[in-house]
Amino acid sequence: MKNIFKVLAILVLGSTIASCGKFLDRPSEDNYNAANFYQNDEQMMQGVNYLYNSPWYDFQRGFIKIGEVTSGNYYIGNNPYTTLTFNSTDDDLVNMSYSLWAVNGHANTVIDNILAAMKNGSQASEEVANRCIAEALVWKAMAYFYLVRTFGEVPIVHNNTDLLNENYNSIEKRPRSNVYDYIIMTLDKAMDLFAAAQYYKTGGWGNYERIDYYAAEALLSKVYLTKAGLSGSLNSEDLDMAKTYAWDVINNSGRELLPTYSDLFRLTGYNATGECLISWLWENTRNPWTAQNTLQSDLAMQGFDELGDCWGGWGGPTVDLQEAFGVSAKDDPSKRVGEKDSRRKATMMMAGDKYEYFWTDKGGFDYLKFIYDKNNYGKGGPGGQLQCGTGANNVKHLYGDSYDHEQAVGALPENMCNKLPTHILRLADIYLVYAESCLLTGDQSEALDYVNKVRVRAGVDSLKTITYDDIWKERRLELAYEGDRWYDFVRRSYYDVDACIAELKAQKRSCFIGLDDVFKEYIGKDFDYSGSWDASNVVYISSSSIGECWDNPTVTKETFTLPFPTEDVVFNGNLKSDAEAVEVDVYATYSYDYIDED
Numbered sequence: 285m286k287n288i289f290k291v292l293a294i295l296v297l298g299s300t301i302a303s304c305g306k307f308l309d310r311p312s313e314d315n316y317n318a319a320n321f322y323q324n325d326e327q328m329m330q331g332v333n334y335l336y337n338s339p340w341y342d343f344q345r346g347f348i349k350i351g352e353v354t355s356g357n358y359y360i361g362n363n364p365y366t367t368l369t370f371n372s373t374d375d376d377l378v379n380m381s382y383s384l385w386a387v388n389g390h391a392n393t394v395i396d397n398i399l400a401a402m403k404n405g406s407q408a409s410e411e412v413a414n415r416c417i418a419e420a421l422v423w424k425a426m427a428y429f430y431l432v433r434t435f436g437e438v439p440i441v442h443n444n445t446d447l448l449n450e451n452y453n454s455i456e457k458r459p460r461s462n463v464y465d466y467i468i469m470t471l472d473k474a475m476d477l478f479a480a481a482q483y484y485k486t487g488g489w490g491n492y493e494r495i496d497y498y499a500a501e502a503l504l505s506k507v508y509l510t511k512a513g514l515s516g517s518l519n520s521e522d523l524d525m526a527k528t529y530a531w532d533v534i535n536n537s538g539r540e541l542l543p544t545y546s547d548l549f550r551l552t553g554y555n556a557t558g559e560c561l562i563s564w565l566w567e568n569t570r571n572p573w574t575a576q577n578t579l580q581s582d583l584a585m586q587g588f589d590e591l592g593d594c595w596g597g598w599g600g601p602t603v604d605l606q607e608a609f610g611v612s613a614k615d616d617p618s619k620r621v622g623e624k625d626s627r628r629k630a631t632m633m634m635a636g637d638k639y640e641y642f643w644t645d646k647g648g649f650d651y652l653k654f655i656y657d658k659n660n661y662g663k664g665g666p667g668g669q670l671q672c673g674t675g676a677n678n679v680k681h682l683y684g685d686s687y688d689h690e691q692a693v694g695a696l697p698e699n700m701c702n703k704l705p706t707h708i709l710r711l712a713d714i715y716l717v718y719a720e721s722c723l724l725t726g727d728q729s730e731a732l733d734y735v736n737k738v739r740v741r742a743g744v745d746s747l748k749t750i751t752y753d754d755i756w757k758e759r760r761l762e763l764a765y766e767g768d769r770w771y772d773f774v775r776r777s778y779y780d781v782d783a784c785i786a787e788l789k790a791q792k793r794s795c796f797i798g799l800d801d802v803f804k805e806y807i808g809k810d811f812d813y814s815g816s817w818d819a820s821n822v823v824y825i826s827s828s829s830i831g832e833c834w835d836n837p838t839v840t841k842e843t844f845t846l847p848f849p850t851e852d853v854v855f856n857g858n859l860k861s862d863a864e865a866v867e868v869d870v871y872a873t874y875s876y877d878y879i880d881e882d
Contacts, residue, residue, distance in 0.1 A: 322401035325412040332394055332416045334575070335423045336565040339387040341574035343430075345582060346380030347706075350434065350846070351767030356791040358765065359674045360599040361834075366793055368837040372847035380434070381849045385441070387427035391420040392444045399879065411481040417879060418477035419495045422503065425470040426562065426708070429507060432463040433771045436845040437865040440466050442874045456858050457865040464511040465870040471504040473876040492558040498537035499561040502714045505529035509717050510771075512724075513779030523721045530718035533561075534734075539711050541741045546630035549680050550641060551692035551704055562709040568689070568697050576701040579681040585654070587665035589685045591699045600672035601632040601764075603792040603824065608760055613675025613799055616817040617806075626743045631764050632676045635803055636813075639679075645687035651677070652803060657811040670803055673795025673825075680765040681706065712738050712762055720755050731755070738762055777844040785839045793834040798822040 322331050352358035353365035364371050371377070395417050402413050431438045437457040458466075478497035505526045512522035533539070539558035548554050555563075566577035580589065585597035606612055609628040611620060617636030623629075629637055633651040642649035653661040658668040671677075683689050683704045689697040697703070715734045723731035732750040735758055739746060742762070747754060759772055777784045798821050808814035825831040845861075853859045 322398055322408065323406050325408050328398060328401075328406075328408045328412045328416045331397065332419045335387070335391060335394065335420060336563075337567065337576075338572065338574040339390045340383060340564050341576075341578075342379040342383035342386075344577075344579055344706075345376045346383075347767040348579070348582065348765070349376050350380065351770050352765055355769035355773055356602055356788060356793055357605045357760070357769050358599060358678075359602045359672065359793065359795060361673075361795075362832060366834045366837075368788070368839055368843055370846050372850040372853070377846065378849040378851065381431075381852070384427045384431050384434075388424055388441055389444055391424040391427070392441070394420045395879070396444070414477040414481040418474040418481070418500065421470050421474035421477070421876075422495045422500045422562070425467045425474070425500075425503060425507075428463060428467050428470070429503070429510075430771075432460055432467070433510065433774045434846050435848050436460055438463060438848075439859070440870075440874065442466075454858065455856060457863060459865040459867050460514060461511075462865075462867060462870050464507065464514065466874060467507050468504065468511075469870060469874065469876070471500050471507065473879065474500045475504070477879070492539075492555045492560070493563075493565060495562055498533050498539065499709070501529050501537075502533045502561045502711070503709055505533065505714060505721075506709070506717050509721055510775040512721075513775060515779075517779055518724060520725065523725050526717060527721040527725060530714050530721065533711070533714050534718060541712060541715075541737065543741070545626045545742055546641070548707065548710070549630065549682075549704075551683055551689065554705060554707075559711040560705070560707045560709075561711060561714070562707075564706040564708065566703050566705065568693065568695055568701055568703040570698055570701050576698075577681075577704050577706060578700045578702075579706065580683060580702060580704070581700045583678040583680075584682050585666050585671065585677055587654070587662055588682065589697070591686070591697065593699045597666050597671035597677065600674050600677040603674050603795065605760075605764060606632070606634075606674070606676060607792065608757065613796060614802075614819040614822050616819075618817075624743045624745070625761070627761055627764075629679070631679055633679055634676045635806060642682070642684040642688060644691065645685070649684070652807045652813075653811050656804060656807055661811065670800040673797075673799070675796055675799040675803075678765065707766060710763075710766075712741070713759075713768070716755060716759050716762065719750075720752075723750060723752060723755060774844050777841070781841050781844070784844070785841075788839045788843075789836050791835070792824065792826075793837070794825040794832075796822050796824055797831060 321327055348358065349360075349363075349365045353360055353363065354368065360366060364374060398413050398417055398420075402408065402410070406413075428438075428440075437459055439455045440458050440463065475497055478500060505528075508522045508526035508529065512519045512526065537558070539561070542548055542554070542557050542559045548559065554560060564577070567575045569575055581593045581595065583596040583599070584594040586594050588594045603612070609625060609631075611623070611628060611634065613634060617634070620634070620636065629639075633639075635652055637651045639649040639651075650661065655662065655666050655670055656668050658664055658666075681704065683692070683697070683702050686696050689695070689702060693703050695703070715738050719731040719734040722728075722734070728750055732747060735750055735755055736746040738758060756772070756776075760769060763769065773784045773788070799819070802817065802819045802822060805815045806813065806817050823830060825833045826835060827833055847861060848859050857863060
């Protein structure tokens, strides 16, 4: 909390201003301040732009490690997120917490600045002011949605200035139920403001880039589905609310699934139909640092781009996720010829895979040639050796090489700096939220229909019947590496913790021995795929007698709540894991009445 208060003090004293660029961070503070900015519609929109990137920057690694490594989707070897032995001093966990509190603090300040400007005679229209406040409220709600699902009981920082006038050593945690009510209250207000501004469907500027009414409603539907199990059993009223809001988004927003799944994760065309409801929208600039996407650096193999900033080759899809897709790195690639599920290749690179949308200046990207033809094709790359022991590497969050980036957006990337958006809520997710809430309230027909819509887009056969496990698995395949899987476990653990524990303990989180030799033989000495495939000597490390193994981690009910960072607890004992959360009447204690949507 000490760091949180530093952020809040800076925000209150220095104000929050955004640049004239699209989603860039604010300019130098000697150019503008709260008294002379927010004076017209354009400046109002600029004032909220940076909430789409900069405050979220330090969450990027936590987004992958917590969302994907912890859940058993992503392999990075011996790591607390693999073994589920979380440490309250872990840098990525601390940075994630700091980032989420920063989003909340920045959103509060943007709202205060807009209200002050309107009170002081800004020439901006009330409609645009309402829209921008609503966008800030949605980001605030999103930050709290991550906070409550990650840390459980957390404080509610409703107003920066009021909090600074209090003793931060006495701030109290609120129970999960209070935090969910607060998120719902915040999204309800955002939707009221969007409605007052007649801002239902984005269109026009940015082609669905900005958050609108239906993006807020989509998030609300997912919040209600998550909250439904909080008491230990499923609440039918919450499920009905999740279903109602999801139905409205699906039927009235005008949005559709993008026809080609892999296009969702490209630099251009990713949102032509509005499928990506809420995304982090980055800029390819290092000034300011934090406005850019750096995920390719953490997830791509060495040499994937020309900037010397990729080191993710040692990580990749777990054996467990491969098997969920019905494949294995041990299998002859010829068995995958004609595979139906397009999501597999758009999620993980495997032996024999080639990508026409990466390295377009070189005729496309060939996974095995990149690894093994180190003198010609890969120009050094991984150095002629398979790095990831699971025999596969990541695809999502990669943009390709500099040529790919420049052709798509008209600008070169920089070291640890690209423009690829990061999607954190998509329409396909809402289809599955709707399907799950339908199934849990007895409507199997609707549930089956919307799961099949997701499957058909991916190219797989429609199901004839539907079960909860079908939806559970479909969410995993559809949303892999989008930072969501661990939070599915968290919400299910509220009411079905034994099933979550059993699944995590049964996962294959370890790796293979011997794949490198198989791949080398298969691609041949001339890298022309002239060799044979023989994986008979490949062994999966299933016990410590074979090698270092991370299967069967220790999992308890407490595992699904991560520890609050130590540096926060040191300054405030009320934040300790065993400290009592103080319940309040959320609607009486916190209010957005000071924001007038009329």
